[in-house]
Amino acid sequence: MKVEVKQSLIHGMGVFASKDIARGEVVLRVDDSRIVDDDNPVREDLGESPDHCDCLYGGTTILMGEPERYINQSCDPNVFVYSVNRIRFVLAMRDIPAGEEIAYDYAVNAVDGDVWTCGCGTSNCRGRHKCDFFSLPEVRQLEYLPFLDPEFASLHKDKIQNLLNRTHRMPSK
Numbered sequence: 001m002k003v004e005v006k007q008s009l010i011h012g013m014g015v016f017a018s019k020d021i022a023r024g025e026v027v028l029r030v031d032d033s034r035i036v037d038d039d040n041p042v043r044e045d046l047g048e049s050p051d052h053c054d055c056l057y058g059g060t061t062i063l064m065g066e067p068e069r070y071i072n073q074s075c076d077p078n079v080f081v082y083s084v085n086r087i088r089f090v091l092a093m094r095d096i097p098a099g100e101e102i103a104y105d106y107a108v109n110a111v112d113g114d115v116w117t118c119g120c121g122t123s124n125c126r127g128r129h130k131c132d133f134f135s136l137p138e139v140r141q142l143e144y145l146p147f148l149d150p151e152f153a154s155l156h157k158d159k160i161q162n163l164l165n166r167t168h169r170m171p172s173k
């Protein structure tokens with residue numbers, strides 16, 4: 001394991017690098033096997049929480065496993081999600097020294113999510129914002145483009161093309 005779960009400075013429990021992780025390295029493989037539906041509801045009596053549910057691109061709801069359910073949001077993230085054949089991997093966006101908290105930007109790969117207040121404490125924190133990639137400032141959307149999940153990028157290719165066309169025509173000064 002390259003990560004460990006412990007108390008976070010951002011929120012509740014968090015996931016931390018337990019050793020140095022290089023940019024591009026796979027930090028962990030996400031376990032999306034626990035599907036939540038009418039036949040398999042969230043069992044709060046067994047300690048499961050609706051807060052740990054995630055909606056996949058095809059509309060399937062899953063209950064996130066450990067440790068990924070503890071990965072917090074940051075407006076200055078150090079990891080991103082890349083999926084292939086419906087298997088999600090968390091990759092390092094940059095070198096992550098041992099001891100640093102692992103965090104991704106929840107607005108990446110999200111559309112029409114909740115409005116909520118981020119408490120990441122980074123200098124570029126968006127504070128209260130909508131969890132929606134296309135609601136991010138365009139400069140930020142462009143910065144995140146290489147880190148979009150290919151599945152998300154394919155699903156929203158028209159909107160992404162619009163973004164590129166629009167920003168292509170922006171005056172350069």
Ligand SMILES: [Zn+2]
Binds near residue numbers: 074076122
């Ligand atoms: Zn923030």
